Each structure stands twice: as structure tokens, then as C-alpha cells.
Amino acid sequence: MFPSLLLLLSLLSLSGAPPGQMLDWSDHLLxxxxxxxxxxADRTNSREAFEASYxxxxxxxxxxxxxxxxxxxxxxxxxxxxxxEEFHQEPYVADxxxxxxxxxxxxxxxxxxxxxxxxxLSDLLDLMVQHxxxxxxxDTKFTDxxxxxxxxxxxxxxxxxxxPALLDRIVPQLYNQKMLGYIDSVHRFPSYIxxxxxxxxxxxxxxxxxxxNPRIKAITMVEYRAKxxxxxxxxxxGVKTYVHTINDYRTYLKLKQAGVYGVYTDFLGYAQxxxxxxxxxxxxPPLPPEASP
Numbered sequence: 001m002f003p004s005l006l007l008l009l010s011l012l013s014l015s016g017a018p019p020g021q022m023l024d025w026s027d028h029l030l031x032x033x034x035x036x037x038x039x040x041a042d043r044t045n046s047r048e049a050f051e052a053s054y055x056x057x058x059x060x061x062x063x064x065x066x067x068x069x070x071x072x073x074x075x076x077x078x079x080x081x082x083x084x085e086e087f088h089q090e091p092y093v094a095d096x097x098x099x100x101x102x103x104x105x106x107x108x109x110x111x112x113x114x115x116x117x118x119x120x121l122s123d124l125l126d127l128m129v130q131h132x133x134x135x136x137x138x139d140t141k142f143t144d145x146x147x148x149x150x151x152x153x154x155x156x157x158x159x160x161x162x163x164p165a166l167l168d169r170i171v172p173q174l175y176n177q178k179m180l181g182y183i184d185s186v187h188r189f190p191s192y193i194x195x196x197x198x199x200x201x202x203x204x205x206x207x208x209x210x211x212x213n214p215r216i217k218a219i220t221m222v223e224y225r226a227k228x229x230x231x232x233x234x235x236x237x238g239v240k241t242y243v244h245t246i247n248d249y250r251t252y253l254k255l256k257q258a259g260v261y262g263v264y265t266d267f268l269g270y271a272q273x274x275x276x277x278x279x280x281x282x283x284x285p286p287l288p289p290e291a292s293p
Contacts, residue, residue: 025060025135025171026191026217026240029262029273032058033245034077037266038116042245044087045075046116050127054134057270062137063124065151072104073121073154078141087112121158128166137171137193145182152186173220175199177209180216193242195220203230210239218242220264223255231259249273 034043036053045063053061066076077083079101084090092110093100102110104120112118128134140151152172159166168190172183175198183189194206194216201209210216218240231241243255244264249272252263 022133023059025137025169028060030058030060030268030270031137031242031262031264032061033264033266035061035063035075037247041113041116042266043077043083044112044116045077045118046112047119047123048116050119054131059133060135060137062139062264064139064141065121065155066141067101067147067151068104068107069101070103071150071154073151073158074104074107075119075121075124076107088114121155122162125159125162125166128169129163135169135171137173139173139195143175143179143198145178148179148182149186152183156187171217174216177201180213189215191215191217193218193220195244196225197222197244203233207233207237210234211237214238218261220244223251226255226258226260228258235259 032050032053034045035049036056036058038044038046038049038052041049043064050061063075064077065073066079068074079099081096081098081100084093084096084100089110089112090096093102093106107118108120110118124136128136138155140148142148142151155170156167159170167187170189171191171193172189173193173195174180174183175195180192183192192213192215194210196206196219199206206219210219216239219234220242221244223243223246226241226243234241240261241259242262242264243260246252246255246263246265247267249268252265252268252273255263
């Protein structure tokens with residue numbers, strides 16, 4: 001039996017789901033940040049990062065979506081100058097400014113770190129078709145109503161073209177309370193995450209918003225805000241807590257002790273966080289082709 005299969009079969013089932021039953025996205029402890037890290041690099045949102053993370057057992061993937069100059073959505077953390085520099089893309093863009101949005105064609109011709117491939121929205125959705133056990137958590141960055149509605153209209157239209165059921169496995173992140181209405185006016189998603197890095201809400205306001213909107217299944221926050229009392233109050237109303245972005249195992253353990261359910265991560269894996277547990281972390285781990293009966 002192959003080592004990768006042994007690893008998957010040795011990890012803990014998060015929900016007690018019987019073999020063959022797919023877990024809900026919120027049953028997963030780990031969310032791959034920007035599709036996951038690869039060879040020490042983070043935030044690439046690349047096809048290769050997705051493939052590496054999927055092979056490591058991830059099934060929930062956070063990805064960043066940016067609009068191009070010709071009105072397409074692409075998997076890109078941002079158009080800031082430092083991102084082009086970090087990804088060794090300066091030679092491909094003349095006269096870099098503080099913010100450098102590209103056309104779709106320019107983006108597709110842009111290698112990431114000289115070897116990784118960026119993806120447009122249709123590529124991300126095609127991966128959902130190929131892997132019916134994955135979910136996306138969307139980081140769309142912007143908070144103004146016109147941009148939000150445009151981003152989600154493009155998403156909904158492309159999903160309708162490929163397979164409308166894909167929208168049921170997409171989890172938008174909300175950055176403020178008004179954003180729920182903006183997105184719902186385009187498409188009512190089954191569940192949402194309220195992420196607090198742009199929010200000015202108090203803990204009490206967050207709890208009240210989540211309590212009155214049962215489709216908010218999780219709250220995501222930075223480490224310092226994940227206090228035991230806040231985590232417990234959210235747990236009491238059935239809302240899970242995640243912290244971003246955590247790559248240190250000791251920090252992960254500390255957060256778990258404080259009542260955090262899971263984390264966004266670049267480099268942590270199930271082999272670490274479930275070390276020593278028995279069973280299978282996922283209801284139906286994919287068999288390598290060579291090991292299939």
C-alpha cells in the first residue's frame with residue numbers, strides 16, 4: 001500500500017461520517033490559504049499549489065479573486081507592486097506602479113516564481129468538476145457594493161455555464177454585515193464565513209449578526225482576537241471559529257486549547273495536526289490509481 005494512502009487512512013474522521021459520505025466544508029480543521037503553500041512559497045494561488053495541497057489531504061481551499069482590466073476574475077492575491085516583485089514578475093510588466101492590474105491575457109502569460117501557473121475563474125471551476133469533494137472559500141477583498149456585485153455576477157454566470165451545482169460548494173467571505181445582502185442579491189449561497197480582518201464590529205455585534213443569520217457557519221479572525229470567551233460564545237450558537245494564517249504547530253495547539261475549531265494555513269498539514277490519531281480524517285480518501293481494486 002502506498003505511503004500517501006496509509007497516511008490518509010491513518011488520520012482522524014472529523015465528523016464520524018460513514019465511508020462514502022462527503023463532509024461539509026465546516027467539518028474540516030484546515031483550510032489551504034491561497035490554495036496552499038508550495039516549496040516554501042505562499043499566496044501563489046497557482047494550479048501547482050492546489051495540486052500539492054489536494055495530495056496532502058486538503059479539501060477546503062481559500063482563494064483570492066481579483067478583477068482584470070478587461071473584467072475577468074483571476075486567482076491573484078492582489079495587484080500590488082510588491083507581489084510582482086515577490087513572484088519575480090518585474091521583467092514582464094513595464095513601469096511597475098503601486099497597483100498594476102493586468103488584462104486576462106497578460107495575466108495568463110505571467111509565470112509565478114518562474115515556474116507556477118496562475119488560474120482564471122474557469123480553471124478554478126473546472127477543478128471543482130474534476131474533484132467533487134472540494135470547496136472554495138473566496139477572498140474577494142473589496143467592500144464597495146458595485147465591485148462586490150460585479151465579482152459575484154461574473155462568478156455566478158460562469159458557474160451557471162459549467163454547472164450551477166458548483167455554487168453550493170463555494171463559501172463567500174463577508175467583510176462587513178452589508179455584504180451579505182449585496183451577495184444575496186446576486187446569488188444566495190448555502191453558507192458564508194464572516195471574516196473580521198476588515199470589520200469594525202465588536203464581539204457582541206459579531207455574535208448577534210451570526211445568530212440572526214444561520215447561513216454564517218464560521219467566523220474567521222486574526223490570532224489575537226481568538227479569546228476563549230469569544231470562541232465559546234460562538235460555539236454556543238453553533239458557529240465555528242477559524243484563525244488565519246497559522247503555520248506554526250505550537251500556535252495551532254494553543255489556539256485549539258482556546259476553543260478555536262480550525263485554521264487557514266500555508267504549510268501545516270493533517271499529518272501534523274492529527275498525529276497519533278486513528279481512523280480516516282476524510283470520509284472517502286481518494287485511492288491512487290495504482291492502488292484501486
